[in-house]
Amino acid sequence: MSMAQVNDKLIGAGLLAIGSFVFTYYSIWTLVIPFVDEDHPARMLFPPQWFAIAIPVFLLAIGITGIFGFLSFVMLKSGKKAAKKST
Numbered sequence: 001m002s003m004a005q006v007n008d009k010l011i012g013a014g015l016l017a018i019g020s021f022v023f024t025y026y027s028i029w030t031l032v033i034p035f036v037d038e039d040h041p042a043r044m045l046f047p048p049q050w051f052a053i054a055i056p057v058f059l060l061a062i063g064i065t066g067i068f069g070f071l072s073f074v075m076l077k078s079g080k081k082a083a084k085k086s087t
Contacts, residue, residue, distance in 0.1 A: 029047075030049075
């Protein structure tokens with residue numbers, strides 16, 4: 001195995017571990033913590049429930065804006081090339 005393959009496997013394992021942690025944390029935060037008493041110490045490990053909705057909505061809005069911004073840029077650039085080619 002080459003060094004690049006080992007490096008790719010380490011990066012992949014790291015990303016998998018981070019993704020698994022985030023998924024587990026978010027799942028516990030949204031599915032378990034609402035049923036835990038307000039004064040339980042486990043509540044201190046998680047932000048308020050409002051953020052469980054606000055953060056994904058914010059990330060989705062940023063992602064959609066980025067996608068449409070990229071598509072607009074590509075369409076404008078290809079339109080300029082077509083106009084330049086036709087003249």
